[in-house]
Amino acid sequence: MKLSLLPLFLFAAISSASPTAFTPQDKTLLVKESVATPHRWTRLGRAPSDHSIRLRIAILQHDFSGLEKALYEISDPDHHRYGGPYVQGGSREILAPNSTSLAFVDGWLAFVRLSRKRPRRSPAKDWVSVNAADIHGCRQMLGYRKPKCILHVPGDVLARTTSYQLPRYLHEHIELASPPQCSRDRREPRATKKNAIGITGFLNEYANIRDLAAFYRDQLPAAVNSTFEAVSVYGGINNQTSAAGEEANLDTQFAFGIAYPTPGIFWSTEGTRHTNEPYLDWLDYILNSHQIPQTISTSYGDDEQTVPFTYARRVCQRFASLAAGVSVLFASGDGGVGDGDSEPAQQCYTNDGKHTRRFIPGFPAVTAVGGTTNIPEISASFSGGGFSDYFARPAYQHKAVSAYLDKLPHKTYDGLFNRAGRGIPDVSAQSRRFQIVWQGERILIGGTSASTPAFAGLVALLNDARLAAGRPALGFLNPMLYKHGAHALNDIVVGSNPGCGTSGFNATQGWDPATGLGTPDFRKLLDVVV
Ligand SMILES: *[C@@H]1O[C@H](CO)[C@@H](O)[C@H](O)[C@H]1NC(C)=O
Ligand SMILES: *[C@@H]1O[C@H](CO)[C@@H](O)[C@H](O)[C@H]1NC(C)=O
Ligand SMILES: *[C@@H]1O[C@H](CO)[C@@H](O)[C@H](O)[C@H]1NC(C)=O
Ligand SMILES: *[C@@H]1O[C@H](CO)[C@@H](O)[C@H](O)[C@H]1NC(C)=O
DSSP: OOOOOOOOBOOOOOOSOOOOTTOOSOOOEEEEEEOOOOTTEEEEEOOOTTOEEEEEEEEOOTTHHHHHHHHHHHHOTTSTTTTOOOOHHHHHHHHSOOHHHHHHHHHHHHHSOOOSSOOEEOTTSOEEEEEEEEHHHHHHHHOOOOOEEEEETTTEEEEEBSEEEEEGGGTTTEEEEEOOOOOOOTTSOSSTTTOOEEEEEOTTOOOOHHHHHHHHHHHOGGGTTOOOEEEEETTOOOOTTSOOOHHHHHHHHHHHHHHTTSOEEEEEEOOOTTSOOHHHHHHHHHHTOSOOOSEEEEOOOEEGGGSOHHHHHHHHHHHHHHHSSSEEEEEOOSSTTTTOOSSHHHHOBOSSSSOOBOOOOEEOOSEEEEEEETTTTEEOTTOOOEEEEEEEOOGGGHHHHHHHHHHSOTTTTTTTSOTTEEEEOSEEEEOSOEEEEETTEEEEEOSHHHHHHHHHHHHHHHHHHHHHTTOOOOOSOHHHHHHHGGGTEEOOOSOBOOBTTBOOOBOOSSOBTTTBTOEEOHHHHHHHHO
């Protein structure tokens, strides 16, 4: 299940008018960002003037590096701050823009009235959303250039532009503008009053409680009377009388079933392809919540290249502030080294206008979960893996990933991937033939959409054991997994993840870009973490 994140830019800036206290005289407009028309989009022409959009403006955060440093410290088992308190509340200050940036942007916003509605601000003030900014207004007041209607096959027509401008003096204060739309007995209650697991739902996916009960009757009778908390984020649907989503049912049934009796939360976030950045809405919501589950699983993702870099970086920074204290798991995708299209060899080309042949890494990868199949386990052929073109390899991954690259025959896939990039996935789990209940019927389903909630269910149980032992939750898993995980994960050494007309990467001894470090051995992981 893919989440279509299609944030193109629609923006520009003032052309003339009286300066405010915060508006310097030099209003020279400069292109802030421009991107090529993304894969599967077509330019149709000018957008209708009465069409309205929701703009988001990201103001530069003044201390992201401080947050990043703190995140690594409290996630490193050898650091004295490991598992230490910090962040959610603290992140608000760290993410906040400095006062100069706020004053400039406020002055500018007061001046360019984009909408009759007041702009909405994120808690850290680092985002401004302008609801119902109409295209006519944008053209008149911001003089933005070349608004385009772009067709997203198979049929959505959305207003987007591929380039926007800002006055020169705002470039250093505004990071980007984007349109809306980048055997212990586990059943014995232990830390269930403190622990929780959360599942995200996007694209109008919601989970059905009767199906969950039917699933429990089949698989886990002790849980049959248990349920979960369904939370609607910005109007996300939770309709128990109409058909639920297969993805949402899969995610809740396996994550909550494995983690039982850990309380479960399911967030249904408003947003289809038409509102292309539900991650940011959900992140705003969750970062402003008082109680955040210690483990969160997401089975949605996108091709990295369809997400503009600045947007990807912003989403990544938000996830970093969430990951300080929370284990955040993402499916690595179901396209092998390609993008999962039916004609992969046709689709593995860059979006940058150069149309270069390239593997297509997935996004986002916080802790990325790939897929295996069979017993003994081998890599699933669809297991999403490879190397980010946007994000450099983090230090915690350096040793494991370099060891893999050193073994690759000379010049293998030269030019097809970024040897210096963040390697994907981190871990993997069984991913085929999951039996779930959907609309009252048993069906078989699979993909990294299945391995991810399953892995997350185990992480929730690890957190349960830690909390029961009076220790803090695991938080960001990667530093721990790369340091100690090798002893507690089953190394997968057979199989590969073909795509883009190649045979992909092989599962090998140690980390590999098909199955990561391997699949969980719960007992051994428990010994590592408690
Ligand atoms: C605020 O941030 C901007 C952009 O990075 C910088 O130019 C300015 O000097 C900073 N101001 C303060 C007071 O830190
Ligand atoms: C579930 O609830 C029903 C009705 O109250 C009860 O008869 C049954 O024993 C409960 N099952 C479990 C496993 O708690
Ligand atoms: C829920 O779905 C049913 C069946 O499709 C529909 O009749 C009903 O109006 C929906 N309820 C809401 C609140 O959307
Ligand atoms: C994968 O393994 C096969 C068989 O050993 C080998 O021929 C191939 O070169 C390997 N591919 C990569 C990318 O390492």
